[in-house]
Amino acid sequence: MVSRFADWLLSPDPYGGPPIYATECTTCDEASSGAESREDPEVWCLRHAARTGHTGFRSTVTTFLRATPRSGLSSGPA
Numbered sequence: 001m002v003s004r005f006a007d008w009l010l011s012p013d014p015y016g017g018p019p020i021y022a023t024e025c026t027t028c029d030e031a032s033s034g035a036e037s038r039e040d041p042e043v044w045c046l047r048h049a050a051r052t053g054h055t056g057f058r059s060t061v062t063t064f065l066r067a068t069p070r071s072g073l074s075s076g077p078a
């Protein structure tokens with residue numbers, strides 16, 4: 001993903017680490033811990049559903065972005 005606004009460029013942060021996946025129950029306040037794959041948070045949902053009967057969940061993916069001045073870049077047409 002690359003977004004441009006005025007003289008700034010927004011792109012994935014190469015130093016931000018991998019995406020972090022997490023899920024939370026929409027019925028109560030319990031939430032999974034963050035993980036670097038979807039699998040663990042999804043297993044948490046199924047275990048939570050089996051334990052509580054709660055069936056609704058919110059899934060979030062956290063990614064890291066970095067803004068850089070375009071004047072510092074030499075690639076691409078203006």
Ligand SMILES: [Zn+2]
Nearest residue numbers: 025027028054
């Ligand atoms: Zn719940």
